[in-house]
Amino acid sequence: MTPPQETSSILIVDDMEENLVALEAVLGSLTQKVVRARSGEEALKAMLREEFAVVLIDVLMPGMNGFETAANIKGLDQTKDVPIILLTGASVDPNYAYRGYTVGAADFLIKPFDPWLLRTKVNVFLDLHRKNSQLAAQAEQLKRLLTTSGERAGEPADSALPPAASLATAPEPAPGAPGAAPLPPPPAVSAAAGAATAPAAPTDQDETARLAEIASQLAQVELLLRDAKDTEQAGLADRITALEHAVGRLLVDRSS
Known part of the structure; x- marks a missing residue:
């Protein structure tokens, strides 16, 4: 059975309000939860509070810049596998893209970027996150099935009571005949008791x-x-x- 899909959240990190508003407008059509962070420190706190499918980080921020934020994200066991897209302005150092990939970023976009292109790239990571979540749920379900099957296979054969049907259809010895003492309960009581208490053996x-x-x-x-x-x-x-x-x-x- 396929598990229900969970909502994948997106984290956007920028120190400028207008940039955050623009990113929210571009990503709005994806109908996913978008969380804001105004600094690298705030982004790290948000990632420790909840799980994100992808993080978009502006490179040029005061204090902890985008490269440092990405490096810190990749340095934590809890967040190291979250994909990062770095964003920066047009007049940037040509080595910025290389620096971004060396700190573990999955992609690098230069502003002004094509909204369709950004949505497409983000949607790829959202889809990957959903599939990974589904895979983890399937693996957990498979583990439970294998564990249950192993426990059933290890049960002693003589520990299971006979099925209720055998109790209901077994012939009754005649009163006074050899092997008839003590007399069994009336047939109706015996069959009902067997059906209520005897679990069927696998x-x-x-x-x-x-x-x-x-x-x-x-x-x-x-x-x-x-x-x-x-x-x-x-x-x-x-x-x-x-x-x-x-x-x-x-x-x-x-x-x-």
């Missing part, structure tokens, strides 16, 4: 259905990993494929 069909569900979850996780187009995630996708094959062999063995 059957091969139940376990096969659970394995099939696990295989489906693995397939969904693999698709998300391959869709991310990342080398490390592609390697994980190959490992997921190997797990899918292993589960498939278990299903074949159970059906034979």
